[in-house]
Amino acid sequence: MRLAPFYSTRSLFLLFTIAVHSFSCQSPVTDPYAAFEDTTAVVYGPYRVIRLPINKGVTILNPVQISLGPGDLLFAANQSGEIYTLKDSDGDGVEDEAKLYADLNPLGLFSPVGFTHRGDTVYVGTRTEIRAFLDRDRDGKADSSWTFFDQIPVSDHPYEWTSALNVGPDGWIYCVLTTDSWNPGASPDPKGMRGSILKIAPDGTRWEQVATGIRSIHGMAFNESGDLFFADNKGGGNPTEELNLLQVGKFYGHNAKKYTGTYDSIIDPVYSLETEIAPGGVVFNSTANSFGGTAGNLFVAFYGPGERWTRGGIGRVEITKGQAGYSFKEYPVADIPKLSDLAFGPDGSLYVAHHGVSDYWYNSIEKKTGGFFKLVYDPSLEGKNPSQRTLVEQTFSEASLENGKQLFAIRACSACHAVDGVTDLIGPNLKGIGKEFSKEELVEEISKPSERIEPSMIATRVTKKDGKVLLGRVVYTDETSITLMLVGNHQVNIPKSDILKSEEELKSLMYENLLVGLAQEELDNLLNYLISL
Missing domain, CATH: 2.30.30.100 (SH3 type barrels.)
Structure with a gap:
């Protein structure tokens, strides 16, 4: 008699367990991204930031590029020379494997910062040549490669890249050879190829120079009208972080001495980017992909200043074409540090390459650093995240600004730094410096000038x-x-x-201890003046 209740209870328990188990097996996974979401990233708009858990295959070391390639696969590259595709090996909707496509190291090639493809053929821009790769047996790994273009003036300077590869509407491959203006050991360049945009015939046998006066472009993209936009970095005659529109045969302002006699005017940027500094890759969103109402917009990856490892981000530019030309409106998308490139995936999400911590020449200094993020549109977040940064309006008294200006002269700052956005002295022009650095960062820049040095200021x-x-x-x-x-x-x-x-x-030409002896009020006045610029 005592056992009957026990058996009944056990039977009910088993039935309940089976029912729960059956329900859980049939219930779909409602949020595949929850385990990988980076909730520390500051996001503007209805997006979630997913950190890709790449834990299989190629070790990720300072990725410099990500692009959509043949077969709608996402291709990426390490600064250390590995080209790979990103795979979702377990089918949970999140890429977790980097499968090797090609390795540049046995070929003696470096810095694969440029990528494009035509059909199944992949083109990779390196310091010394553009290399073509083909996966003939379709096993996911290139089984043949050849030199597509090697007429590049080459030196050993690590900042001489072949970047921003694109296949144009005319079928030619467009690319950028970054400037040689800061390289004391630059190779002979009698044709003035460095610091220009080239286009190369489909068979690689001919090339044309389509623009000069280029500084350091890592992002270039055609819109659906066939116009080519490119983002160039501030410095060396470029007063801002530039967004330019290609005008064939024109000069864009950098390294004027090199092109003396070859141009009659300087083409100004069509827009000055403000989300962050140091623009990297750019990509147009398809007009068929809403992605939160951004169809047709240009997205820009920003590396951020020098070795400030918490700076960087994504911006988007709404570009409208009217009878008088293009107009522009810029929005922040996310604050994610040290971004080198970005691409839209086949599912319409935005993927970004996080370069991570490196040495001054962008080479790896840790066992593993960098990685990839995926921005996913979430309609439930519409109206919940801010659409713009909250800017604190700063006002300074005339007395404070005047005292700061006097200190700028007394402390010999004006001997090395202009403030007009145009004049090139031995130190960088400080026009707009308050948009680039916070007060705390400005103090660090002045107190420890050798801690972080702009490439062109070496x-x-x-x-x-x-x-x-x-x-x-x-x-x-x-x-x-x-x-x-x-x-x-x-x-x-x-x-x-x-x-x-x-x-x-790697030592600044700026004197140390320039702030020594200043009272706090004097320091505040000097900083107020710099920010007001």
Whole structure:
């Protein structure tokens, strides 16, 4: 009699367990992204940021590129030379494997920052050539490759890239050869190819120069009207982070001495980007992909300043074409540090490559750093995230600004830095510096000038054969001479035949301890003046 209730209870328990188990097996997974969402990222608009858990295949080391390639596969590349595709190996909707497509290291090639494809053929821009790859047996790995284009003036400087590859509406491959203006050991360039946009015939045998005066472009894209937009970095004659529209045969302002006599005017940017600094990759969203009401918009990846590892982000630009030309409106999308590139995936989501921590030359300094994020549109977030950054309006008294301006002169800041956005002195022009750095960051930049140095501000020490040593920054170089700007903003031209050796120094030309002795009120006045610029 005592056992009957026990058996009844057990039977009910088993029935309940079976029912729950059956229900759980039949219930669909409602949120495949929950386990991978990065809730620390600041997002503007109805998007979720998903960190891809790439834990299989190729080790991710400072990714420099991500693009949609043949077969609607996402292709990416490490700074260390591996080209791979991103795969969802377990079918949960999140890519978790990097499958090797090709390795540049056995080929002796470096810096695969450019990528495009035509049909099944993949083209990768490297420092010395554009290489073509083909997966003939369709096993996911390239089984043949050849040199597509190698007429590139090459030196050992790590910042000389072949970037921003695109197949144009005419079937030619467009690319950028970054400037050689800051390289004291630049290779001979009699045709002026470096610092320009080229287009290369489909068979790789012919090339044309379509624009000059280019500084450092990593992002270039055609819109659906066939117009080519490209983002260039501030500095060296570029007063802002530029968005440009290609006008064939025109000069865009950088390294004017190199192109003296070849242009009659400078083409200004059509828009100045403001989401962050140092634009990298750009991509147009398809007009058929809403992605939260952004069809046809241009998306821009920003690396952020130098070695500030928490800076970077994504911006989007709404570009409207009217009878008078294009108009532009910019919005932030997300604050994610150190982004190098971005691409829309086959599902309409936005993928971004996070370069991660590196040395000054963008090479790996840790075992594993960098990775990939996926931005997913979530209609339930409409109206819930901010659409713009909250900006604190700062007002300063006239007395504070005047005192700061005087200190700027007394402390010799004005001897090395112009503030008009145009003049090129030995230090960077400080126009707009308050948009680029916070007060705390400005104090660090002034107190520790050698901590982070802009590439174009690297000091070069030139030892001449007569024993004389000159220290300055390179403002122009060609096959016969180097022009150095010395402290005091004096330029000196040095024939290469007179040079015993030249060495780049990762030490700022700016004096240390410029803030020593300032009272807090004086420091505040100086910072207020800089921010007001």
